[in-house]
Amino acid sequence: MSAFSFTLKATDGRARTGAISTPRGEIRTPAFMPVGTAATVKAMYPEQVRATGADIVLGNTYHLMLRPGAEEVAALGGLHTFMNWPHPILTDSGGFQVMSLSKLRKMTEEGVAFQSHIDGARHMLTPERSIEIQCLLGSDIQMQLDECTPFPATEEEAKSSMELSLRWAQRSKDAFMSQPHRKEGMALFGIVQGSTYEPLRHASAAGLREIGFDGYSIGGLAVGEGQAEMLRVLDFTTPALPEDKPRYLMGVGTPDDLVESVARGVDMFDCVMPTRNGRHGLAFTRRGKVNLKNARHAADPRPLDAESACPAARDYSRAYLHHLIKSEEMLGSMLVSWINIHYYQSLMAGMRAAIAEGRFEDFRAAFKRDQEAGDIEPV
Numbered sequence: 001m002s003a004f005s006f007t008l009k010a011t012d013g014r015a016r017t018g019a020i021s022t023p024r025g026e027i028r029t030p031a032f033m034p035v036g037t038a039a040t041v042k043a044m045y046p047e048q049v050r051a052t053g054a055d056i057v058l059g060n061t062y063h064l065m066l067r068p069g070a071e072e073v074a075a076l077g078g079l080h081t082f083m084n085w086p087h088p089i090l091t092d093s094g095g096f097q098v099m100s101l102s103k104l105r106k107m108t109e110e111g112v113a114f115q116s117h118i119d120g121a122r123h124m125l126t127p128e129r130s131i132e133i134q135c136l137l138g139s140d141i142q143m144q145l146d147e148c149t150p151f152p153a154t155e156e157e158a159k160s161s162m163e164l165s166l167r168w169a170q171r172s173k174d175a176f177m178s179q180p181h182r183k184e185g186m187a188l189f190g191i192v193q194g195s196t197y198e199p200l201r202h203a204s205a206a207g208l209r210e211i212g213f214d215g216y217s218i219g220g221l222a223v224g225e226g227q228a229e230m231l232r233v234l235d236f237t238t239p240a241l242p243e244d245k246p247r248y249l250m251g252v253g254t255p256d257d258l259v260e261s262v263a264r265g266v267d268m269f270d271c272v273m274p275t276r277n278g279r280h281g282l283a284f285t286r287r288g289k290v291n292l293k294n295a296r297h298a299a300d301p302r303p304l305d306a307e308s309a310c311p312a313a314r315d316y317s318r319a320y321l322h323h324l325i326k327s328e329e330m331l332g333s334m335l336v337s338w339i340n341i342h343y344y345q346s347l348m349a350g351m352r353a354a355i356a357e358g359r360f361e362d363f364r365a366a367f368k369r370d371q372e373a374g375d376i377e378p379v
Contacts, residue, residue, distance in 0.1 A: 004187040004214055006246045012360040014238070014265040017352045020246055022140045023185035024080070024088045027055040029246060029267040030351050032258065032344045033090060035275065038063045039083040042275045043337040046085045053345035056088040058270045061133050062097030066116050070136040078138030091139035093130045099148045107147065127171035135181035143217060144172035146191040151223040158195035165193045166207040173211050187214035189248060195220055196229055198236045205240035215246040222251045231260055238265035255284060255347055259367055262351050274344050278337030281325035285343060288371045292336065296378045297322040310342035
């Protein structure tokens with residue numbers, strides 16, 4: 001069984017392309033990870049997700065610990081077997097969902113006590129338990145437990161939160177190294193916090209580098225600060241991270257967010273946006289977003305994108321997609337989710353090729369031109 005490693009293959013400006021090697025396969029970077037919250041990328045088959053070009057999916061520790069349970073998944077052969085996805089899986093720590101979904105949560109130095117949003121049962125999530133759950137699931141890339149700093153936060157609030165996350169980072173690393181369920185080749189990422197404050201981001205990155213992780217995540221962004229502020233934070237955060245380790249921007253984002261973040265040296269992304277929007281009839285395409293609920297599509301026999309390699313975008317009429325979405329048919333959610341995940345993966349593939357060939361800035365400019373051109377004219 002091979003170990004976890006990262007190889008940087010080419011750079012173009014600050015944009016990077018490379019490959020993460022894991023025992024379950026290679027992850028080409030920059031990579032977009034479809035979100036498989038409860039052991040499923042919503043409205044898609046695992047084989048279909050793979051066929052779009054996805055090398056890795058994300059699983060949610062919080063949801064899986066509550067239902068069906070980490071020990072239950074382990075007894076069934078682990079998350080890969082359970083969800084029929086034999087390729088790499090990254091799991092989050094559960095911290096974000098505890099903060100956003102659970103009831104009556106109480107945070108202490110020890111961890112977070114909370115009530116399940118499903119049945120009200122009481123749970124305690126500590127750095128040690130989060131790592132144990134992720135190892136029981138069999139996750140290839142695991143996250144430290146961190147406190148998700150709210151936005152906006154004062155510098156003092158952000159400092160206190162960041163320092164707690166650093167202490168939890170050390171506990172997560174210690175738990176990972178001694179975890180009996182850990183297998184060779186599993187990796188652990190630290191999470192950089194510090195809100196929008198440059199000295200705090202640098203202090204967080206330095207503290208994490210001292211502990212030593214297999215990769216470094218950038219947390220606490222895409223929480224309402226807006227794209228300009230997010231990119232400003234990335235401008236001073238990515239240079240503080242090791243060049244020889246992967247960098248993962250958590251919970252991001254729109255296609256434009258991905259392109260601009262890759263331009264600033266980010267390697268990995270995840271976001272519910274393509275599937276969540278897909279279920280509501282909003283498609284992402286080369287020419288920007290298309291709202292398939294709009295009446296302009298009702299009698300349009302043309303496909304969403306005749307040049308797309310995705311059968312859902314190429315072979316079904318806009319009128320049919322509009323009909324499915326308006327009728328709230330399951331197939332509508334399935335087709336538009338497929339369209340969106342395929343588009344995101346084709347965007348990542350385009351960036352990887354452009355960086356490797358030294359033409360990323362041309363790719364970036366062409367991407368913006370196509371997006372700004374907007375959808376084709378109505379019939």
